[in-house]
Amino acid sequence: MTALxxxxxxxxxxxxxxxxxxxxxxxxAYLVLVERWIAAWVQDRRGPNRVGIPLxxxxxxxxxxxxxxxxxxxxxxxxxxxxxxxxxxxxxxxxLLTASLAIFAAIPFGSVLPPLNIPGLPDPVPxxxxxxxxxxVLWVFALSSIAVYGVLLGGWxxxxxxxxxxxxxxxxxxxxxxxxxxxxxxxxxxxxGSLQLDIIMNKQAETGLWYVFAQPLGFVVxxxxxxxEAARLPFDLPEAEQELVGGYHTEYAGIKLLLFLVSExxxxxxxxxxxxxxxxxxxxxxxxxxxxxxxxxxGAFLRFGIxxxxxxxxxxxxxxxxxxxxxxxxxxxxxxxWKVMLPLGLLxxxxxxxxxxxxxxxxxxxxxxxxxxxxxxxxxxxxxxxLICAGMLTPxxxxxxxxxxxxxxxxxxxxxxxxxxxxxxxxxxxx
Amino acid sequence: MKPSDPGITWIxxxxxxxxxxxxxxxxxxxxxxxxxxxVSKKNTVNFPEQRPAIGNPLIYRGVHRLNRDENDRVKCVxxxxxxxxxxxxxxxxVATESPWEDREKYPESFQIDELRCIFCGMCxxxxxxxxxxLTSLLDLTGKSREExxxxxxxxxxxxxxxxxxxxxxxxxLGGTL
Numbered sequence: 001m002t003a004l005x006x007x008x009x010x011x012x013x014x015x016x017x018x019x020x021x022x023x024x025x026x027x028x029a030y031l032v033l034v035e036r037w038i039a040a041w042v043q044d045r046r047g048p049n050r051v052g053i054p055l056x057x058x059x060x061x062x063x064x065x066x067x068x069x070x071x072x073x074x075x076x077x078x079x080x081x082x083x084x085x086x087x088x089x090x091x092x093x094x095x096l097l098t099a100s101l102a103i104f105a106a107i108p109f110g111s112v113l114p115p116l117n118i119p120g121l122p123d124p125v126p127x128x129x130x131x132x133x134x135x136x137v138l139w140v141f142a143l144s145s146i147a148v149y150g151v152l153l154g155g156w157x158x159x160x161x162x163x164x165x166x167x168x169x170x171x172x173x174x175x176x177x178x179x180x181x182x183x184x185x186x187x188x189x190x191x192x193g194s195l196q197l198d199i200i201m202n203k204q205a206e207t208g209l210w211y212v213f214a215q216p217l218g219f220v221v222x223x224x225x226x227x228x229e230a231a232r233l234p235f236d237l238p239e240a241e242q243e244l245v246g247g248y249h250t251e252y253a254g255i256k257l258l259l260f261l262v263s264e265x266x267x268x269x270x271x272x273x274x275x276x277x278x279x280x281x282x283x284x285x286x287x288x289x290x291x292x293x294x295x296x297x298x299g300a301f302l303r304f305g306i307x308x309x310x311x312x313x314x315x316x317x318x319x320x321x322x323x324x325x326x327x328x329x330x331x332x333x334x335x336x337x338w339k340v341m342l343p344l345g346l347l348x349x350x351x352x353x354x355x356x357x358x359x360x361x362x363x364x365x366x367x368x369x370x371x372x373x374x375x376x377x378x379x380x381x382x383x384x385x386x387l388i389c390a391g392m393l394t395p396x397x398x399x400x401x402x403x404x405x406x407x408x409x410x411x412x413x414x415x416x417x418x419x420x421x422x423x424x425x426x427x428x429x430x431x
Numbered sequence: 432m433k434p435s436d437p438g439i440t441w442i443x444x445x446x447x448x449x450x451x452x453x454x455x456x457x458x459x460x461x462x463x464x465x466x467x468x469x470v471s472k473k474n475t476v477n478f479p480e481q482r483p484a485i486g487n488p489l490i491y492r493g494v495h496r497l498n499r500d501e502n503d504r505v506k507c508v509x510x511x512x513x514x515x516x517x518x519x520x521x522x523x524x525v526a527t528e529s530p531w532e533d534r535e536k537y538p539e540s541f542q543i544d545e546l547r548c549i550f551c552g553m554c555x556x557x558x559x560x561x562x563x564x565l566t567s568l569l570d571l572t573g574k575s576r577e578e579x580x581x582x583x584x585x586x587x588x589x590x591x592x593x594x595x596x597x598x599x600x601x602x603x604l605g606g607t608l
Contacts, residue, residue: 042465044474320469324461391453 020104028265029066035319036065042323070258078254081158088157093252093259096150100266103143106136107273108198136197137185140274141178144229147267148174151238154260155248166247169330170231170238176337177228177235183345184222187215187352188278201282210281214376216383217348219279221341226271228337231264233322237330272314276307280314283307340390351382488567488597492550495543495581496566496589498599505587506562509536513554513563521547522554541583545571561600566593 006014033048040047051064080089148171155167188211192200204210212219228235239247246252249260276282283303328336355375362371432439450456476483485491498506509526527539554563566589573579581589 038469041469041473044468044471046473046475046477049477320462320465324465325458387453387455388449391449391455 021101024101024104024266024269025262026066027269028262029070031265031269031315032069032261033062033065034315035322037062038316038319039323042320073258074255076254078256081160081251083159084251085157085159088153089251090256092150092154092157093256093263094150095153096147096263097259097266099143099147099150100263100270103140103266103270104273106139106197107270108136108196108201108277135195137189137195137200140197140270141182141185144267144270145174145178147263150260150263151248154252158248158251160251162245162250163248166238166244166250169244170248172330173228173231173235173237173333173337176334177225177341180221180337180341180345181225181229183342183349184218184225185278187211187218187348190349190352190356191215197277201277201284204281205284208284208286209372209376210279210284212279212281215279215348215352215379217344217379217386218352220383221345221348222279223275224336225341226275227318227321228333230267230271230318232268232318234325234327235333236327237333240327268315268318269311272311272318275314276310280310282310344386344390347382347386348379351379355379483569485567485569489600491567491569492552492555492565494545494566494568494571494589495548495554495586496564496593497541497583497586498562498564498590499587499594504531505537505541505583506560507538507541508534508560508562509538509541510559512557512559516553516557518551518553519547519549521545538583541586543581543586544579545573545581546576546579564600566597568593 037047047062048065049062050059051062051068052059053064054067080086151170152167155163155165155170158164188200189195191211191214192203194200194203227233231238238244239249241247244250249257252260283306285306355378359371359375362374366374500506507524508529509524511524511526514520514522514524521544523540523542523544524538525540526536529535529537531537550565552565555565558564563586568589571579
C-alpha cells in the first residue's frame, strides 16, 4: 500500500509546480491587462476599466478583464484548417508553452523565502522547484532556445506563407541574438564564478554592487538581446502584424492561439527575471533587505516585495518601449546583432576577464575601495567608448533615398543608348 | 514633372550627427515622449456616464426633430424641399390637404430613415419654415431596422424632449423665424 503512495518529497514538488504554474498563468493574464492599460495610456486613452466582479456592477478598475478575455478565447471555435500538418500543428503550442514554463524551475525563489518546516517531513522544504541546480543559467538558456522550436513548428505546420515567413524570421532572429545574450551573461558568470542563479544573486547582495554598475556594456547588450529573444517590439518581426498578418500564429485560433500568446508573455517574464537576477541585484536593495545568511519572515516579505517591484518595473519598461520605438527592418536587425551587439558583447567579456584577472593584484596594491573604483570606472569608460565606436562605424540607419543622378524619366538618356522602346511617340508615328 | 526639372529644388537631409548615429539619445527621446503621454490628460470620456463635450448644441448635427408651432401643431407645410435636398433620400413625406386655415398642405406622414441619413444638415438648410432641425442627441441606437425609421410622432416627441435644452434657432443663428 505504502509503495503506491507518492513520497512526501514528490508531493511537495508537485505542490510547488502547481503553485508556480498557477501563479505564472495568472501573472501572464494580468500582464495582458497591464499591457492594454499601458497601450491605452500612451495613446491618451483610458484602457479597459469596465469589467469587475462578474454579475455585479462593481468595476475594480477593470481587474476582471483577464477572466473575460480568457473565457472569450477559450469558448471560441478551435478551428483547424484542412491544409495543416495535424500532428505538428497541435504539438507546436504545447512545445512552446512547456518550454516557457519549464524555464521557471531554475528561477530561485529559494533565497527570497525561508524554507518551510512542514510536520511529517524530515527536511524543511525550500521554495524552489529544482533547488540548487548547478547549471541554472544553462538550463534557462537551453530551454529558451527550445522555445523557438514551437514557433518554428507552428509556422511550418500551418502550411501558410505568412506562418512560414514568421517562423523563418523567428529562427534567424533567435540564432542571431542568442550570441549577444550569451555574451552578456558570460560576463556575469565570469565575475561570479558560478552558473547558479542563486549564487549570482547572493554575490551581488554581499558586495552591494549590482552588475548593472560593474558591467554596463554587458547589461545593455543583454537587455537588447532579451527584447529580441522575447520577440518584443522593436524586434517583433516574427509576428509583425502589418507585414505578416500574425506571423507564425496566423492559422491558429481559440485556445491554441491563447497558448502562443501566453508563452509570449512568459518569455517576457523570464527575460525580466533574468535581467533582475543577473544585473539588478535580485532581491537586494541597500539598507532594506539585510544579510544573505539569515532569512526572517519579515525580511522575506521585504525581499519578495523588492524582487516583484524590480521585475514589474522591467516589464513596464518592456511595455513602454513597445509604444516608443518603431520596428527594425530585418537587415537592420541583423546588422545590429552581428555588427554591433556581437563586438560589444566580446568587448565586455574582455574587460570583465581582464579586471577579474588583475583584481587580486590591484587589491594588494591599491586597497579595497580603490580597486572597486577601478573595477567600476574602467567598464564605464569602455562602455561609452564602445558605444561611440559602434555608432560611428556601423550606424543603425541606412540611406535608402533613390540615386538622383540616374533619372528614370530622362528620355534623352534612353535615346543616346538607342533603346527603341523609349522613343518619343512622334518618331513612332513617322515610322 | 520630371525629377530633372529645373523648377524642383532638391533639399538633402542633414547628415546624421553623433547623437543620431549613436542611436541611444534618440531612443531616450522616444521614451520621454511616451512617458509624458503615459501620465497626461486622457482625451476619451467614460461614455455612458460622462457625456462628451459637443461644443454649441445649436449647430450640432444629431437626431432630427419636427418642431411644433405655438398651437402645438406640426410646423411642417409638406413642401418637400427637405426630401428634395436630401442626398441620402432618407426622407419620405406623404402630404395631404391641411385642416388649418394658415397653410395649404401638411404632412400626413413624415418618415426619416435614420440608418440612411448621413447627418449632413441639408434638410435643415432647405426648410423654409424651420420645421425640421437637427438636435445634439448623438447616441442613436435601436434593435431593428424598422425601429430606426422615425415617423412623425417620434420626430415630434424628439422635439418635446429637447425643446427646453435646445430652443428653435433664431434668425442670427441662421433660422428664418
